Amino acid sequence: MVPAPDRGRWEVAAGDAGRRVDVALAARLGLSRTAVQRLVRDGRVLVDGAPAGKHHVLRAGEQVRWELPPPARSELVPEAVDVPIVYEDDWLLVVDKPAGMVVHPAPGHERGTLVQALLDKGIAGGHGRRPGVVHRLDRDTSGLLIVARGEEAYRRLVAAMSARRIARTYLALVCGAVPQDEGTIDAPIGRHVRDRRRMAVHSVRARPAVTHFTVLGREAGYTLARVRLETGRTHQIRVHFAALGYPVAGDVTYGRRPVPDGLTRHFLHAAELRFAHPGDGRELRFESPLPAELEGFLERIGLACP
Numbered sequence: 679m680v681p682a683p684d685r686g687r688w689e690v691a692a693g694d695a696g697r698r699v700d701v702a703l704a705a706r707l708g709l710s711r712t713a714v715q716r717l718v719r720d721g722r723v724l725v726d727g728a729p730a731g732k733h734h735v736l737r738a739g740e741q742v743r744w745e746l747p748p749p750a751r752s753e754l755v756p757e758a759v760d761v762p763i764v765y766e767d768d769w770l771l772v773v774d775k776p777a778g779m780v781v782h783p784a785p786g787h788e789r790g791t792l793v794q795a796l797l798d799k800g801i802a803g804g805h806g807r808r809p810g811v812v813h814r815l816d817r818d819t820s821g822l823l824i825v826a827r828g829e830e831a832y833r834r835l836v837a838a839m840s841a842r843r844i845a846r847t848y849l850a851l852v853c854g855a856v857p858q859d860e861g862t863i864d865a866p867i868g869r870h871v872r873d874r875r876r877m878a879v880h881s882v883r884a885r886p887a888v889t890h891f892t893v894l895g896r897e898a899g900y901t902l903a904r905v906r907l908e909t910g911r912t913h914q915i916r917v918h919f920a921a922l923g924y925p926v927a928g929d930v931t932y933g934r935r936p937v938p939d940g941l942t943r944h945f946l947h948a949a950e951l952r953f954a955h956p957g958d959g960r961e962l963r964f965e966s967p968l969p970a971e972l973e974g975f976l977e978r979i980g981l982a983c984p
Contacts, residue, residue, distance in 0.1 A: 685743070685744060685745040685746065686743070686744055687741060687742060687743045687744070688706070688741075688742055689739065689740070689741055689742075690702075690736045690737065690738055690739060690740040690741075690742060691738065692738050694736050694738075695736055695737055695738040696735060696736065697735070697736055698733065698734065698735055698736070699718065699723060699725065699730050699734045699735075699736055699742065700714045700715050700718055700732070702736055703717075703723065703742070703744060705837075705840075707744070707833060709833065709836070710836075715732060717744060717745075717746070717747075718730050718731075718732050719732065720747070722744060722745045722746070722747065723742065723743070723744050723745075724742070724743040724744075725740050725741070725742055726740055726741050727741070727743075730742075754783065754793065754794055754797060754807070754809075755794070755797070756794060756795075756797040756798045757789065757790060757794040757795060757797075758795075759779075759790055759791075759792075759794065759795035760795070761773050761774075761775065761776070761779070761792060761795045761796065762774040762776075763799075764822065764964050764966070765962070765964060766799070767957075768827065768828075768957075769826070769827055769828070769831040769955065769956055769957045770824055770825065770826055770827055770831055770835065770955075770956065771796065771799060771801065771810075771824070771825045771827065772822060772823070772824055772825075772951065772962075772964050773792070773796070773822070773823050773825060774820075774821065774822060774823075774966045775792055775815055775819075775820060775821060775822075775823050775948075776820055776969075777817075777818050777819065777820040777943050777969065777971075778817060778818060778943070779791065779792055779795075779817065780792070780817050781793065781808070781811060781814045781815060781817075781823070782807060782808035782811055782814075783807055783808075787817075792823070792825075793807075793808055793809060793810075793811065796810070796825060797809075799827070800827050801825050801826065801827055802826065802827060802828050802829065802832070803826040803827075803828055803829045803830075803831060803832025803833070804826070804829075804832045804836070810825040810826040810827060810832060811825060811826075812824045812825065812826055812832065812835045812836055812839060813839055813844075813846075813910060815948055816913065816916075816944075816946075818943035818944050818946075819944070819946045819947070819948065820946075820947050820948065820966075820969050820972075821848070821947045821948025821949060821966050822846075822948045822949070822950070822951045822964055822965075822966050823948070824844070824951065824953070826956075830956075831956050831957070834956035835953075835956050838953060838954065838956070839910065842908060842909070843953065843954065844951070844952070844953040845906065845950070845951070845952040845953065846906070846907045846910070846948065846950070846951060847904060847905065847906050847907075847948075847949055847950035847951075847952075848904070848905040848906075848907070848915060848946060848947060848948050848949060849894075849902070849903075849904060849905070849946075849947045849949045849968060849972075849984065850891075850902075850903050850905050850915055850919065850926055850945060850946050850947075851900050851901070851902050851903075851926070851927045851945035851972075851975070851976070851981075852900065852901050852903065852919045852924040852925060852926050852927060853899065853900060853924055853925050853926075853927055853933065853935065854899065854900070854901065854923065854924045855896050855899070855900075855901055856891075856893055856896070856901040856903065856922075856924050858893070859892070859893045860890075860891060860892045860893065861890075861891055862888060862889070862890050862891075863887075863888070863889040863890075863891070863918040863919075863921075863922065864886075864887075864888050865879040865887060865918060865921060866879065866881070866884030866885055866886050866887055867879055867881070867884055867885060867887040867911040867912070867913075867914060867917055867918075868881025868882070868883045868884035868885060869881055869883065876913075876931060876932070877911065877912050877913045877914075877917045878917065878921075879917060879918070879921045885909075885911060886909060887909045887911040887914050887917075887918065888907075888908035888909050889905060889906075889907060889908065889909075889914060889915060889918045890905070890906045890907075890908060891903045891904065891905045891906070892904045894981075894984055895981045895982065897979050897980045897981045898979040898980060898981075900927060900979055900981070901924065902976065902981050902984070904949075904984070913931075913932070915946060916929050916931070916932045916944070916946065917932060920932035920933060926944045926945055926946050927941065927944065927945040927975075928941040928942075928943055928944040928945050929944040929946075930944075938975070940974065940975045940978050941971065941972075941975055942971065943971075945972055945975065947966070947968055947969065947972060948966065949965060949966055949967075949968070950963070950964065950965050950966070951963070951964045952964075968983055968984075
């Protein structure tokens, strides 16, 4: 594993001139803007030897220095929770998360998470309460996830995710007969204006969100689709299809319909991942078959499992 740098410097080139320091540094380090803004706030980013202002606009030739804080002490402890591991090496793990498992500890879900199940595997990078977590799946969404095993791997994978170089494909069964065979849903997503636990396409702070889909079959009032994420907003697939009037089957949060007999959760599965290895650049591709519950429901309504 390449050791993770904890500090650095660079001279602002013409290409970065005119950009805010937090934007440029976030792109350079593969960190979120929120994380970099925290560095700026804590005086860990200097421009020409002086602490950077939070709205500082870079000029060519300026010298930028940055220093990361020491890793936060984690109070997490490993737990004996079984999670299928699809791939592992010194840089990362690819796991097949089962439905019903929360990815990392959060209020109301402090135990039995994916993170605690993988702590003995040496996952690391990013936030102390969710080490190694590059991207997330909802609790009741099953399928493939990448988890980093060090700071450098984490930064490179997060940067690849931000640059849309990690291809994520899902299988979704939605209620109703979607008329077009393929399409793109381009609708910004943000927190619901009245219910902060939900997301919505009508929000004052919505962020760009793009979902591509291809219909695989229609039967019994349902449509099975292969869905590819271009962006990765919270609940994106569920929100986008619900906004079109075709909520994901079994989604009581956005569908406002009861869970169909034969399902115990929403029908959404992260079926494929494709990305370049953060260490050597080789192309990696992984697939996860539909869980038995979802496959059985398709058979029950007369749709072939892809």
